[in-house]
Amino acid sequence: MKSIASAPAKIILFGEHFVVHGTKAILAAINKRVTVTTTVTETRTLTGTLKINSQLGTFEIPMYDDPKQANFLSVENYDLGLSMIKSEFRPFVYLVGKMLDDARSRTSVPLNFQYGGLEITIDSDIPIGVGLGSSSACCVAAAASISELFKKLSSEKILNLSIEAEKTIFPDTSGADCTVCTYGGMIEYPSIEKIGNTFDLNLLIANSMIPHSTKRSVEKVSKFKENNEERFSQLCDLENGLIGEVNLALKNKDLTTLGLKMSENQKYLEEIQVSNDTLRGMISSLKEISLGTKITGAGDGGCIIALVKDENMDKVPALLPKDKECFSAKIDTKGVEGKREK
Numbered sequence: 031m032k033s034i035a036s037a038p039a040k041i042i043l044f045g046e047h048f049v050v051h052g053t054k055a056i057l058a059a060i061n062k063r064v065t066v067t068t069t070v071t072e073t074r075t076l077t078g079t080l081k082i083n084s085q086l087g088t089f090e091i092p093m094y095d096d097p098k099q100a101n102f103l104s105v106e107n108y109d110l111g112l113s114m115i116k117s118e119f120r121p122f123v124y125l126v127g128k129m130l131d132d133a134r135s136r137t138s139v140p141l142n143f144q145y146g147g148l149e150i151t152i153d154s155d156i157p158i159g160v161g162l163g164s165s166s167a168c169c170v171a172a173a174a175s176i177s178e179l180f181k182k183l184s185s186e187k188i189l190n191l192s193i194e195a196e197k198t199i200f201p202d203t204s205g206a207d208c209t210v211c212t213y214g215g216m217i218e219y220p221s222i223e224k225i226g227n228t229f230d231l232n233l234l235i236a237n238s239m240i241p242h243s244t245k246r247s248v249e250k251v252s253k254f255k256e257n258n259e260e261r262f263s264q265l266c267d268l269e270n271g272l273i274g275e276v277n278l279a280l281k282n283k284d285l286t287t288l289g290l291k292m293s294e295n296q297k298y299l300e301e302i303q304v305s306n307d308t309l310r311g312m313i314s315s316l317k318e319i320s321l322g323t324k325i326t327g328a329g330d331g332g333c334i335i336a337l338v339k340d341e342n343m344d345k346v347p348a349l350l351p352k353d354k355e356c357f358s359a360k361i362d363t364k365g366v367e368g369k370r371e372k
């Protein structure tokens with residue numbers, strides 16, 4: 031038996047970083063996906079094996095060390111156990127442990143008799159660590175894929191599980207990324223309501239090819255906040271105000287204002303110091319042909335997004351340095367999807 035689930039990548043159009051400190055944000059799911067397949071590999075062994083295969087490597091861990099079903103991945107072991115596991119595998123181990131614990135509370139039959147071993151395989155076309163939400167999409171797809179083998183969950187429960195799983199790598203996550211990966215479309219976080227009127231936005235994504243650490247960038251911004259409390263609070267107010275204006279621009283299909291607001295948002299991101307010379311260089315190369323350009327995601331590397339007029343799309347590759355990748359993104363409306371197979 032196996033369960034396959036996929037979830038989309040995301041971009042943040044407005045509000046990254048500030049959203050961690052309570053502002054709204056506008057995000058969209060895009061047409062790149064990660065697929066997580068969870069397969070039952072063995073039945074009725076004493077210890078069972080959880081195997082995880084991803085492009086980052088392979089990892090194996092026993093699932094049960096007590097045949098009386100006090101499973102190895104139980105909640106009591108999380109802090110110690112999870113901290114010893116490489117961060118890229120932690121969310122999957124957490125999710126399996128969580129589902130086993132939940133199953134244990136519902137049944138008196140030893141879990142190893144019911145669930146055997148599991149193999150989780152991750153296939154992704156989302157670039158890793160560049161601000162397109164690859165880790166959140168993985169957590170959402172994994173929560174859907176793993177839970178499906180144990181218990182049917184609502185989207186809301188999948189979302190909550192995925193946020194908890196992501197916290198095993200990045201405890202301060204705002205939850206905005208997992209939310210848009212779960213529901214798809216364009217949303218104004220914290221609402222999950224889709225913004226209907228997204229017309230045909232030509233969104234170009236350019237990758238600086240510099241990987242970043244979201245955790246480190248978020249910590250850096252927290253330091254900035256500590257040292258500049260008043261200004262940071264003003265910037266949060268400005269961000270919320272800007273998002274209000276963006277909503278109006280979206281309603282009026284006003285691309286010019288939308289672009290201007292993106293560039294304004296970039297100024298706030300510059301001020302909190304998550305930009306760098308490479309990103310500034312890329313933003314400036316696209317100046318002539320874009321209505322607005324900004325970082326998307328944590329910054330300090332990663333990707334920028336540009337709102338580009340249709341007739342200018344072809345001109346983009348020639349304007350960017352040769353070592354940068356770029357592609358146009360379409361908004362994904364489906365969010366997480368999954369199915370179980372025999």
Ligand code: PMV
Pocket residue numbers: 042045046047048049050160161162163164202203204205206207244248326327328329332
């Ligand atoms: O770079 P990414 O895809 O990990 O996005 C991070 C977005 C932040 O706002 C910086 C953090 C968050 O949890 O919202």
